[in-house]
Amino acid sequence: MPRQRITLKQPICWSEYSNSYCLCDKCWSCKRKTKYDNPLLALQSARLASFRAKELIKDYKCRYCDGYHIGRVHRGI
Numbered sequence: 001m002p003r004q005r006i007t008l009k010q011p012i013c014w015s016e017y018s019n020s021y022c023l024c025d026k027c028w029s030c031k032r033k034t035k036y037d038n039p040l041l042a043l044q045s046a047r048l049a050s051f052r053a054k055e056l057i058k059d060y061k062c063r064y065c066d067g068y069h070i071g072r073v074h075r076g077i
């Protein structure tokens with residue numbers, strides 16, 4: 001196995017590396033959000049959240065995990 005260079009810009013993902021608790025960008029962005037396995041459920045939740053918060057909240061497919069999350073549009077996803 002080749003040695004991996006660890007740079008500050010791309011911190012190692014401990015979750016993938018040793019299956020332990022990890023706070024890298026990837027894991028953190030998923031963990032602090034609700035994960036939806038069903039895109040329809042995410043869509044419904046996004047609509048409900050939009051209605052409650054009175055701002056636009058969209059559902060989106062996560063590029064890190066296999067699920068879906070919802071988030072405010074203006075803050076970027």
Ligand SMILES: [Zn+2]
Pocket residue numbers: 012013014015016022023024025026027028
């Ligand atoms: Zn990680």
Ligand SMILES: [Zn+2]
Pocket residue numbers: 029030035062063064065066067068069
């Ligand atoms: Zn995710």
